[in-house]
Amino acid sequence: MTVVALRPKAKTMADAAPKNVIDVKDLSLVFQTNDGPVNALSNINLEVGGGEFVSFIGPSGCGKTTLLRVIADLEQPTSGSISVNGMTPSEARQKRAYGYVFQAAALYPWRTIAGNISLPLEVMGIPKAERKDRIARNLDLVNLSGFEKKFPWQLSGGMQQRASIARSLSFDPHLLLMDEPFGALDEIVRDHLNEELLKLWAKTQKTVVFVTHSIPEAVFLSTKIVVMSPRPGRIHEIIDCTLGSERTLDIRESPEFLEIAHRVREGLRHGHSYDAAHL
């Protein structure tokens, strides 16, 4: 009887699940190191809805990259649950549900730019004619048309990272996971790419999870900012970022922007002092 009674309930939960692209509940991750266990992530609860742009921000060691890697099935949580598109991260990865952009462009040096963008398409068995089509389309999306035949070393760092974004978009995943993609670039290039990324996001309607340690970058890009703190890595605060969808670089001088940036900074500071009290 109880089983029958539970069924409809379970079904409604399952129906509700796909609304969130990412659902994390009570997730913890402990790394076993030679110096003993390290609590990389502790009691993480997070929901990311479809079409959102969510940033993880925090000092190094707060687990923001680790959390992103758990979502991508590159790390395994010790406890708790996580779903990506209503599946386990492993199933989501096998269904190629997400594109991942690393800290460095990580282009294969022996492949041309077109060859690099073609890589995931080849792995996924997409026919040659369509590959060509998608390479052209995605190069255009990141303003790199005309650089197909160049090798990575012939491009600047910013262009390489744009190529890597085109690569992650080439197989059209709905979810984009970005791990400090502009961290190694200078501020001028970073500003420019931030603007382009926003346009790309508006155009493609993707869900983006973005790791950064830059407050202005997080506020400028996000609809939701997840402030994290270290030892153990945890979520300190989640701040909604309500700047509207039309954002230009000028917005960074507006009172709303500064207000949100201030809240993020306060959150980061509290996360730290909490940490210091425990040391």
Place this chain on the structure above:
Amino acid sequence: MNFIRNSVVPVATVLLAIVMLWYAFAIILNAPFERDQAARAGTTISTGQLIANTMKQERPVLPAPHQVAEEIRKTVFDVSPTSKRSLVYHGWVTLSSTLLGFALGTLLGIVLAIAIVHSRTLDKSLMPWIITSQTVPILAIAPMIIVVLNAVNITGLLPKAMISTYLSFFPVAVGMVKGLRSPEIMHLDLMRTYNASKAQIFWKLRWPASMPYLFTSMKIAVAISLVGAIVGELPTGAVAGIGARLLAGSYYGQTVQIWAALIAAALMASVLVSLIGLMANLVNRRMGVRA
């Protein structure tokens, strides 16, 4: 112009220095024999005459460069390449078993490296044996291989080539294990996010990433393949090949013949290594390596 300044001049300078040293040693080492001869005949010999004589001995301790050059010229150009007195004939015998052994060794090395990189068990169990295999002196094991293979009716090219294989698989295996493991973690993670199969990771990432290691180890492998082929010719009773020339030369005290064979072997090795280098350059260019 740049080629001359950057390549020809430095190499020619070293070559000139070697040749001058060689002449000096030829005079020093061959002089005692001339002095003995003079003493036995009860005459004295002038320094000029002594030096002149040291350069045209029949069986010098160290032949002068021009004597070796003349021997090479004679045995390469003056006799038919099919003659047993032709250096071309002997060179080809050695070269063919070198190339066969090198090809088999490279293949074996690559296969072993692939197995080791993909299996922890093989990594733990095979690697120590591969290293041990090279601690056995090749001079000891070469006759065994020849004799054992002869006993099972495998004769001719293959037993000699096996010795080259035995030597040449090692640098390729070790180099390729390192090369196939050379991709950065990020490059491997990227493949994981695509849910790529092991075969795809191999062909699209590990194999291309290992190319520089492959050519470096092939250069070493081809040079020691030649050594292996020469060593392999010694226990076959000196029938043919550079090794046979060396052995026959030492039986009959034909030092000029020994040195001619040595120089021929060295030239062959440098040509083979250069060819591998050329191949590496071609592959590099295709793989977009910065010039």
